[in-house]
Amino acid sequence: MLAIGNFFFKYRNLLFIFLYLALFIPSSEIFTEEDLGSNYYLYPIIIGLTTTIFGQLIRGVTIALKYIVRGGKNKEVYADDLITEGIFTHCRNPLYVGNILMLVGVGILINSLLFVAVFIPLFLFIYQAIVLAEEQFLRNKFKGQFDAYCSKVSRWWINFNGIGQTIAGMDFNGKRWLIKEYNTQTVWVTGIVVILLFYYPQLTVYDTDLRDKLFIILLVLLGAYYFSIRYLKKSGTWKG
Incomplete structure (x- = not known):
């Protein structure tokens, strides 16, 4: 997994181009007129837009409160500091969570069963590998400090308890x-x-x-x- 993560870390921006193109591959529908009636198209529009916009909002609030450099160095995992402020107090990878929600949302919006059932699981596997590679680097560099952070904050789940105080207590x-x-x-x-x-x-x-x-x-x-x-x-x- 670590080798896979380090490989895709270098090319993760190209991964998004590939996934966006995959949206337009012909596919069976998630929501169908046969099952839901003539207004079936409202389901993917409402659910998809809500999900994808929520993902962008998560990314936006995260960046606005405390920016973390995700570009690496020479296309390799790199970090000068261990960022634990802002939304990183509530989730270790809020930017990645935002990306996932944005892609799931547009997959639902375009009503593509292929994208949601095949490409999203593939994307999640790749992201898990990337995060494991990043965590190995951070653990080697920050040692006990990173382990203590991991013991308090989830890798993927955003803990919304106190998030209002976090936002109010920092410059936006x-x-x-x-x-x-x-x-x-x-x-x-x-x-x-x-x-x-x-x-x-x-x-x-x-x-x-x-x-x-x-x-x-x-x-x-x-x-x-x-x-x-x-x-x-x-x-x-x-x-x-």
């Missing part, structure tokens, strides 16, 4: 959330827009002209968001 850096996440957010929202407009014609009353106009407008807005945040970051106007 919303700008850092945006400048660290704007790439991810743009790709994520673009995927959601494509799914909603092209997989659910009911939402535009089967009007392809309306769908195409909405698609162009939303792409322009997303482009404006992306380049605005990118400018604020690169110019130094906003600093994380």
Whole structure:
């Protein structure tokens, strides 16, 4: 598992590209009209959007309270400090939990049984391997300090007890959330827009002209968001 984790740690960003492409592989549906009636499409939309947005919120709050460098060094697991503040007080891997929920959510949103039943378990296996490799590094570097942290905080489960106090007791850096996440957010929202407009014609009353106009407008807005945040970051106007 450790060898697998160290390997995928190097290529985990490519993993997300692969998984996003896998969303669009033809598949049987999770929710069907036969089982749920003509409004069956509302189930994947409501459940999927709720799940994926919750995942992004977890990532956002985590980053806004205490940023942790996940990039490694020379594509290998690396950390200068053991971060235990902010949401890391409630879960050892909140960013990864957020990623999982975001992907599960879009898988439900696109109503793909293949993605949820095959690709999500594969993703969870890879993530478990990556986390084990990270934990080996942290245990070797921080020794008893890391073991003490592990004894109090779950690897995957977020303990919501006292989370309001944690958020209220720290500075919330919303700008850092945006400048660290704007790439991810743009790709994520673009995927959601494509799914909603092209997989659910009911939402535009089967009007392809309306769908195409909405698609162009939303792409322009997303482009404006992306380049605005990118400018604020690169110019130094906003600093994380």
